[in-house]
Amino acid sequence: MYNQRQAKNQRHSFVVGVEYRYEDLFVEVELGTFCTTLLHAQRIANSINSIILFKNHMVIIFKNAKSITISDNFLKHEYQFRICTKPTMRPLNLSAFTDQEREDFTQNQSYIVNEENKKEVNWNLQTAFQYLQDRYDAQGRTNFSFGQSSFYAIPVSAQKQKEIQHETS
Template sequence: MYNQRQAKNQRHSFVVGVEYRHEDLFVEVELGTFRTTPLHAQRIANSVNSIILLKNHMVIIFKNAKSITISDDFLKQEYQFRICIKPAMRPLDSSALTHQEREDFTQNQSYIVPEENMKEMNWDFQIAFQYLQDRYDAHDRTHFSFSQSSFYIIPVSEQKQEEVQHATS
């Protein structure tokens, strides 16, 4: 008999990725397609600790202290830079806010960036690095650390799952 517990633990293919940001520059990195449970796919997405952009490459650091280096020659199709074209709001010190004010702040539409305010950029690492140096007058910086913005887990269709299984068999 089929029950909910079996469905939750059933393995499917998921495309897993993360999006990290530094000020108004976002980088989306596709971690890969995994045949796993939904919970484990979420754990894979949450395993990324930070992303560091250097002049010629990017380093993804995982919570287990392992890392991978992505260069423009390696995994070029696995990342995408986007910039926010919405004017930046003044930073706010949330520590001085009451609980209700913090709740109201998280719902404030002026601080939320909708998809239509994001512009995809066909940039390599050097252009993104130069953009950050110029934009934030940081020509003496050797790297920029990105902080987590979001992650995604996209189920792959049954037909695509069969293609993945045949390709890996």
């Protein structure tokens, strides 16, 4: 008999990735396609601790302190940069807000960036690094540390799953 617990633990193929942000620049990194449960796919995506952009490479640091390096010669097609097109709002001192004002602020759409506010750019790592140096007057900086924005685990279609299983068997 089929029950919800069995369905919850069934293995499927998921495309897993993360999106990290430094100010108005987002970088999406596809970690790969995994045949696993949804919960485990989410754990894989959540296993990244930080992403650091250098002039000629990007380092992805995992929570277990291991890391991988991405360069334009290695894993070039596994990342995509997006720029935020929404005008920058001035910073506010939230400590001066009442509880109700803080609650209203968290719902204020002028401070929330969504997918419609992001524009894909066809940049390599060096171009993204140069953009951040120029944009934030940081010519002496040797790296930029991106903070987590979001992660995803997208189920792969049944047809695509069959193709993946055929390729791996």
